[in-house]
Amino acid sequence: MSQTAALYIVPTPIGNLSDISQRALDTLRQVDVIACEDTRHTGKLLSHYQIGTPTWALHDHNEQHKAEQLVGRLQEGKSIALVSDAGTPLISDPGYHLVNRCREAGVAVVALPGPCAAVTALSAAGLPTDRFVFEGFLPAKDKARHDKLESLKDEPRTMVFYESPRRLLDTAAALVAVMGPERRVVVARELTKTFETIQGLPAGEMLDWLKEDANRCRGEIVLMVAGHKAEADALPVPALKTLALLSADLGLKKAAALTAEIHGLKKNALYKYGLEAGL
Structure with missing residues (x-):
């Protein structure tokens, strides 16, 4: 039929x-x-x-x-x-x-629904899955790869990439340089095949782990990176923009007080930030 x-x-x-x-x-x-x-x-x-x-x-x-x-x-x-x-x-x-x-x-x-390496890897990675972003393959050239990772440094969602075996080490090194050695990274390779491996480590340790055995860079690879976690006391970007605009006309002390009132934040934290930022 x-x-x-x-x-x-x-x-x-x-x-x-x-x-x-x-x-x-x-x-x-x-x-x-x-x-x-x-x-x-x-x-x-x-x-x-x-x-x-x-x-x-x-x-x-x-x-x-x-x-x-x-x-x-x-x-x-x-x-x-x-x-x-x-x-x-x-x-x-x-x-x-x-x-x-x-x-x-x-x-x-x-x-038709069916297999997808990105989703299969993500489901077993142990990283947050409620929100994630699929970025496909990173650029092959070093500078373009570095710039792309730099643009994703503050991305709060779990990031999922496909990566070539011959570029995995370079990408791992770039992750350490851009996002720091403590950022959680998971490498899933050869999913559903005989030599399936899923390893999760801080980026710095992951780079060392990959260097220890060339086989760890072989096969079809899904690379996942934990999203950026803002510190609990980090000041929101809209408030910092308000502070910068007001301080230009009112001075830092008044600007901090008004910004705190507008955004519901602590005046002292805003004032301290302004001093450090040279506002």
């Missing part, structure tokens, strides 16, 4: 082939064509489950061009499954242009 004409977003295993859902298998069998990053890679999964559906390569270099052709086939009544090499399509993988084009053309898009 053929699937209803639509683009189906089909997650595939991130390591353990048993993690694919029955719905995903049924969809891959029933669609007219499977669009995938690497036809050889996806071919191994299809062969394992004896699925003979034709495949079509869709990757970063041809997606914008191929998207039009695929949308055309969908509009003709064909059904297409989109898969990535592993995990959920579009999460640091191709597919955005195709899905966006389908939406613009009024073509149905059906997303």
Whole structure:
């Protein structure tokens, strides 16, 4: 039985082939064509489950061009499954242009739930999960990587990254330099595979741990960083802006008193901050 004409977003295993859902298998069998990053890679999964559906390569270099052709086939009544090499399509993988084009053309898009390395790692990391931010891959070049981490230094949510094995040590060193040796870091590698490892340590200790054994930097890696915790007595940024504006005209003592009244803070703490900041 053929699937209803639509683009189906089909997650595939991130390591353990048993993690694919029955719905995903049924969809891959029933669609007219499977669009995938690497036809050889996806071919191994299809062969394992004896699925003979034709495949079509869709990757970063041809997606914008191929998207039009695929949308055309969908509009003709064909059904297409989109898969990535592993995990959920579009999460640091191709597919955005195709899905966006389908939406613009009024073509149905059906997303199946399934494996995602970022969420799998986060669920076992022991870091706060009520709020988190996924940042994908950090920049490859040192300065750009450092600048990106600097921009995230005060991010209060747990941060989730994908990282290349060959850059993991450099990234760990940059984390120590930018966020300090005590910031909690978790490295999850080879999730669902034979050599799965999940290790959490302060950034400084994590750097040493990674250096001790080259194998700890191998495989598919998810890197998670605890969010910044503001000190309990830290003054809120809006209050500091108020203090700076008022002190320019009123002097620090009056500005501290007014700011304390406006924001419900202690006058002495604001006055002390102003002295240290040279207001």
